Amino acid sequence: MSHPHGSFLGIFLLLIWSGAVKGEFYSSVDSMQDLAQVEQELINATRSYLEAQQNQLNFYRRYMEQIKREHEWAxxxxxxxxxxxxxxxxxxxxKRLVLDWDELIFETIIENKPREDFRSFVDALTKDLGYPDQSELQGAIKGLARLQRVxxxxxxxxxxxxINGYHYDSELQWRESYEIGVQLFDLGEYKRSLEWLQVAFVLxxxxxxxxxxxxxxxxxxxxAAMANFELGNPERADRLLKQILTPEPIHSAQQTRKYLESRVTGKNVEEKNPSWFANYTRLCQGRRLPEKGSGNPLKCYLDGKRHAYFTLAPLQVEPVHLDPDINVYHGMLNSKQILSIFVEVDKEEMVRSAVAGEGGKRTVRDLRVSQQTWLNYTAPVMQSISRIVQFVSGFDMAGAESMQVANYGVGGQYEPHPDYFEVNLxxxxxxxxxxxxxxxxxNVEQGGYTVFTKLNLFLPPVKGALVMWHNLHRSLDVDVRTFHAGCPVIVGSKRIGNIWMHSGFQEFRRPCNLTSDSYKSVAYRN
Known part of the structure; x- marks a missing residue:
């Protein structure tokens, strides 16, 4: 099957893909910034390459004109x-035939120094900064499909x-829509692939x-014919192939028809979503289920008594849920402190976020699309953050993990999960x-909410705010009500810093009750 790419682009991609991919890009907006630098460097290099080629062509043209005049005169x-x-x-x-044509024309055309210089530059650029490959393209397209689904x-x-009623100056061309459709087909998302192919057709x-x-x-x-076939519509697939073969009987669609005739058609079965999906998407869209008997709404308040640290600058507390208690503390970090955090972040150490699997092994899966790194508490800004968490939570920081700094990329998300391990610690x-x-x-322009799927609660990201909750009951049994998720980012860049506290150092900071309180989670187990 032919693919609408020009020959220059094919040569260019061959040059690019000869270099190794340095790391994953699409799962972090911060990493994508490296690609913007790569493209700017490529623009500059390509402009220089084209200018050099043009100069060479001008030289050839002047030489031809000179020889032409000589012949016309003769x-x-x-x-x-x-x-x-x-x-x-x-x-x-x-002399012209022995020297000039050989040295001035043949050798320079064969050697093509501008092309070799361009190749050397691209090789060095991709080696230093990296370059995305096919898996990156599919990752970005899966992110778009995820946004559509959620x-x-x-x-x-x-x-x-x-997007959500807002018009951005980012319309897609037919080739881009076509590419999305092709990639989604390769990923087995035939229904969504067909939608994009139809848009490409109209464009x-x-x-x-x-x-x-x-x-x-x-x-x-x-x-589109193959997608319809996989969706259980062989008649529609055959009509589409006939539209190709009637005016052009020798088209490659002949082979596609033979291939489909040798296979059993797919089944047009709607993909079943997990049980939590409906509530998850509802909350990600900023919609709650109506609740009965909710009583008086929670109100914000100032708290200057939590610790002496907050006497002059009381905590700005927004309680968003009771039992389990979930509070948002506004204005905990200013822009200067946040900038200092990212000064500490080494982008070279950012890695794709993984999830815990069987046997405690961590694996990369699409249910979590982001990049992360870890910061200890030695830098001044991190020492300040350590004090804030200690004084707000009342816990001993001896039980704290290093702060995990994460950034979400195209359609970046983290599906519903608990923060506790329960087993395989x-x-x-x-x-x-x-x-x-x-x-x-x-802040995030659109999307990226934190949602608690079992508590009918969503929280939009607010820069500088701190959200805090307990993952364990006082009995130290896990609190399954705290299942939460990071919704896909639609527009913008989501950056968070997580600090998890361990129970091993907190015996006197949050002692058990006389009776177990784990019964509260029973109704939320499923």
Whole structure:
């Protein structure tokens, strides 16, 4: 099947992909900034390459004009034998053929120094900064599909740059929509693939500048036929292939038809979402289920008695849930402190976030799309953060993990999960994670809420705020009500800092009750 890419782009991608990928980009907006630098360097290098090639072509053109004038003079003013009979003329002809054409034309065309310089620059650039590969493209496209699934974004709106009613200057071209459809097909998301192929078809039909419109329309129809086949619509697939083969019987769609005829059609079965998905998406969209008997609404208050540290600057407390208690403490970090945190972050140490699997092994999965690193409490700003968490929580920081700093990329998310381990505790842990302290290190233009799927609660990120809750009951049994998630980021960059406290050092900071309180979680187990 043909693919609408030009020959120069093919050569360019061959140059690029000859270099190794340094690291993952799409899962972190901060890492994507490196790609912006790469592209700027490529723009500059390509401009220099084209200018050098143009200069070389101008030289060839001037040389051709000179030789052309010589020939016109020889043939027009003299007979050729009279011209060649002159010893200087004969010398110049032989000299041109022996030296000039070889050294000035043939060698420079074959060597093509500007091209070699360009290749060397690209190789060095990709080695130093890295370059995305096919898996990166698929990761970004899966992020777009995730946004559509969670936020009910239509394909046509997204292609038009419209997100939740806001129009962004980011309309997609037909080739980009086509590429999304092709990649989604390869990923097995046939229904969504068909939507993007249909958008690409409409955009192409409305594009007056394409010279090979019919050929590209055939490409789109061919993929759409295969998607329909996989969705259990073989009749529709056959009609699409006929639209290609009727005017062009020798088209490659012949092979596609034979291939589909040898297979059993797919089943048009709707993919079943997990039981938590409906509530998760509802909360991510900023909608709660109506609650009965909620009583008086929670009210914000100032707390200057939690610790002497807050006497002059009381805590700005926003209680968002009672039992379990979840509080948002506003204005805990200012912009200067947040900037100091990121000064401590070494982007080279940012890695794709993993999740705990069987046997305690951590694996990379799409349920968590972000990058992270860890900061200890030696730098002045980190010492300040350590004091804040200690004084707000009342816990001993001897039981604290280093702060995890995370950044979310294209459609970055973390599906519903608990912060506690319950089983398979890491060997270095002194008890389970008794509490979570999450700092919001950026605002997010759209999306990126923190949601508690069992508590009907969503929290939009507020830069400088701290969210704190307990993951364990006082009995140290896990509190399953604290399942939470980081919703996909639609527009913007989400940055957070997590500090988890262990229960092993907190016996006298949060003692057990006389009776176990773990019964509160029973109704939330499923």
């Amino acid at each position: 043939v027009g003013q003299l007979k050729l034998d009279e011209y060649l009979g002159h010893p200087l003329h004969a010398f110049r002809l032989i 936020y009910n974004l239509t394909t046509s709106d997204l292609a038009d740059g419209v 192409l039909r409305n594009s007056p500048l394409e010279k090979d419109e019919n050929g590209y329309l055939s490409d789109i129809r061919e993929y 890491p060997k270095e842990f002194e008890g389970d994670r008794i509490s979570t302290s999450m700092f919001y290190l950026s």
